[in-house]
Amino acid sequence: MKEAVLLLAALSSVTFIGWNVLRLMSGKNLRMSLPETIAVSYGFGVGFISLEMLLFYSMGLNFMASHILLPWVIVIAANFVVRSRRPKVPAPVPSAPCASSWTKAMNVFLAGGIIFEIAYAFFRALIKPIESYDAIAIYAIRSKIFFLAKSIPKDYFSSIAKLFPHADYPMNIQLFETFLYSAMGSLNDQLVKIIFPLFFAAILCVFYFAVRRFAGRTYALCFTFILASVPHFNNYATNAYLEVPLAFYIFVSGIFLLRWAEDNGSTPALILSAVAAALAGWTKNEGLMYCVIYAGLVFLTVASKLGKVSRKDIFNALLYSGIILCILLPWALIKSKWHIVNDEIALGNLNPANLFKQLHKLGPVFYELQKQLFGPKKWNILWPVFILVMLANYRKVIGFPQRYVGAVILMALGGYALFYMISYVDVVFFASKTWARFMLDFLPLAVYLLAVTLKEDIKC
Amino acid sequence: MDSAQLSGGYGGVKSAVLKIIFLAWVIVWAFFVARELLVKDNLRDYIALAGRSLEGKRAYVTGEDLYGFLNFCRANVPSGAKVSIEGIEDGSLERRRAVYYLYPLIESPEPDYILAYGKAAAGREGYPESAAGEHGRIYKKIEAAQ
Numbered sequence: 001m002k003e004a005v006l007l008l009a010a011l012s013s014v015t016f017i018g019w020n021v022l023r024l025m026s027g028k029n030l031r032m033s034l035p036e037t038i039a040v041s042y043g044f045g046v047g048f049i050s051l052e053m054l055l056f057y058s059m060g061l062n063f064m065a066s067h068i069l070l071p072w073v074i075v076i077a078a079n080f081v082v083r084s085r086r087p088k089v090p091a092p093v094p095s096a097p098c099a100s101s102w103t104k105a106m107n108v109f110l111a112g113g114i115i116f117e118i119a120y121a122f123f124r125a126l127i128k129p130i131e132s133y134d135a136i137a138i139y140a141i142r143s144k145i146f147f148l149a150k151s152i153p154k155d156y157f158s159s160i161a162k163l164f165p166h167a168d169y170p171m172n173i174q175l176f177e178t179f180l181y182s183a184m185g186s187l188n189d190q191l192v193k194i195i196f197p198l199f200f201a202a203i204l205c206v207f208y209f210a211v212r213r214f215a216g217r218t219y220a221l222c223f224t225f226i227l228a229s230v231p232h233f234n235n236y237a238t239n240a241y242l243e244v245p246l247a248f249y250i251f252v253s254g255i256f257l258l259r260w261a262e263d264n265g266s267t268p269a270l271i272l273s274a275v276a277a278a279l280a281g282w283t284k285n286e287g288l289m290y291c292v293i294y295a296g297l298v299f300l301t302v303a304s305k306l307g308k309v310s311r312k313d314i315f316n317a318l319l320y321s322g323i324i325l326c327i328l329l330p331w332a333l334i335k336s337k338w339h340i341v342n343d344e345i346a347l348g349n350l351n352p353a354n355l356f357k358q359l360h361k362l363g364p365v366f367y368e369l370q371k372q373l374f375g376p377k378k379w380n381i382l383w384p385v386f387i388l389v390m391l392a393n394y395r396k397v398i399g400f401p402q403r404y405v406g407a408v409i410l411m412a413l414g415g416y417a418l419f420y421m422i423s424y425v426d427v428v429f430f431a432s433k434t435w436a437r438f439m440l441d442f443l444p445l446a447v448y449l450l451a452v453t454l455k456e457d458i459k460c
Numbered sequence: 461m462d463s464a465q466l467s468g469g470y471g472g473v474k475s476a477v478l479k480i481i482f483l484a485w486v487i488v489w490a491f492f493v494a495r496e497l498l499v500k501d502n503l504r505d506y507i508a509l510a511g512r513s514l515e516g517k518r519a520y521v522t523g524e525d526l527y528g529f530l531n532f533c534r535a536n537v538p539s540g541a542k543v544s545i546e547g548i549e550d551g552s553l554e555r556r557r558a559v560y561y562l563y564p565l566i567e568s569p570e571p572d573y574i575l576a577y578g579k580a581a582a583g584r585e586g587y588p589e590s591a592a593g594e595h596g597r598i599y600k601k602i603e604a605a606q
């Protein structure tokens with residue numbers, strides 16, 4: 001019981017820190033509802049606490065929860081001073097009450113379905129300790145090492161890291177697990193799994209309010225329910241794998257990028273998108289690909305203005321890449337110092353001659369992809385419906401601003417295909433084990449694109 | 461949901477198609493939730509796990525025998541020692557769990573101790589048995605003469 005209370009206090013503190021960082025960065029023009037703000041704050045809080053812990057390691061400081069939280073008092077104080085000078089930010093306009101009793105009943109059903117999925121994810125995550133393969137072999141073992149050493153041990157990168165698989169994997173969630181162990185004062189690998197359903201609930205929250213910006217309550221609930229009830233998505237909210245946190249950062253980054261595009265170059269939205277993209281890269285290596293995709297989209301958008309490019313546009317484009325580089329630099333330096341490299345993929349193989357030689361791998365890659373697309377066990381009927389809707393509405397899909405989302409999904413698919421081509425691992429094995437996980441990364445964006453494409457003028 | 465609200469300005473056919481798709485989604489969803497709980501027998505696991513302590517849950521998900529053996533090893537091998545694990549398939553989920561629960565005992569090709577699960581033997585010279593438990597044995601390296 002004491003551990004649970006300490007855990008909740010730590011999570012509240014982290015979310016509050018994330019909220020302060022978010023408010024400092026977002027400025028006065030970024031309108032967000034309270035639940036949406038809390039959801040984004042949680043993800044940002046997790047990322048900033050783990051980055052701070054990496055800094056603690058560099059400075060030779062121990063991982064004590066109270067010490068980790070203490071420096072944030074400065075940010076909270078700064079936010080208090082800055083915020084007090086700003087006008088109050090208006091909340092999004094609430095939708096009109098629905099008249100039809102049928103619609104009300106549907107709302108109750110959809111909200112009930114979403115609540116059931118969230119509650120079910122929390123239940124399944126918290127009923128047992130961390131026990132699934134990668135969660136144990138890659139992530140939880142590192143959290144345990146850091147917690148027992150009360151730091152990242154001095155010989156960790158030189159020797160210990162190499163005893164366990166994938167030393168090069170970023171450490172956002174592993175360090176945050178360590179922080180929660182430290183806050184609880186024990187290695188409770190059951191309660192620490194709360195991280196994952198919280199990310200699941202946070203995605204659903206951000207998703208709902210993203211759809212509510214252009215559609216009514218029933219419509220938003222409908223697509224939030226569809227996202228929540230994708231079986232594979234819900235499963236991964238419970239097994240302590242990192243796909244759901246990664247999907248959160250990718251989705252949040254994409255949504256803020258869209259708002260930047262829609263709001264005619266809103267710098268706060270762009271900053272938040274860059275931070276979320278960088279945190280995706282700090283969560284899993286796949287996130288680095290999304291950093292490149294998003295930064296590329298920002299540059300393309302600015303470049304497409306041709307003769308009308310302003311200084312602000314150029315500043316924004318550079319700022320975007322600059323933020324990502326700043327956040328990812330400490331981890332990149334550590335990897336470089338200790339010669340930690342990926343043992344599955346070599347970017348040196350990314351040259352035309354080698355890619356031509358590896359073309360034969362595309363057969364198994366696309367075979368496995370179509371198995372995923374048409375298998376209802378993991379995805380319900382999402383992907384066949386998605387493909388049909390995209391084909392039937394291709395003019396809308398390439399319209400503004402949804403073409404950004406479509407472009408991200410297409411480039412991500414291409415990026416993953418490239419990964420398979422340059423990987424050392426047997427492609428049939430690799431694709432069969434990873435495609436479904438990779439697809440989770442852009443799943444919320446895909447459901448969002450579906451919602452945008454099917455949107456019409458809806459009264460409630 | 462009112463199909464006109466869901467599909468907005470779409471024609472009658474598109475509206476009906478979307479309505480059917482949503483209905484199909486709900487049916488498939490309900491089927492897989494029920495399958496997950498009942499057919500895949502997860503409900504039985506949840507009931508078994510619900511009343512257990514954290515240690516009991518670790519034992520349940522790891523397997524009572526294996527977890528008992530790992531506890532036996534942790535109690536009988538000094539912290540930080542280098543170990544080799546026999547009787548658990550390399551690369552298997554059980555092996556990963558064993559490595560996780562045994563830490564700060566660290567796997568090494570030059571072990572101080574060999575931890576033999578089940579009926580496995582030490583498999584090399586110079587490691588006499590140092591402890592025997594219900595689910596396996598521990599072999600300790602003979603110290604080199606000074």
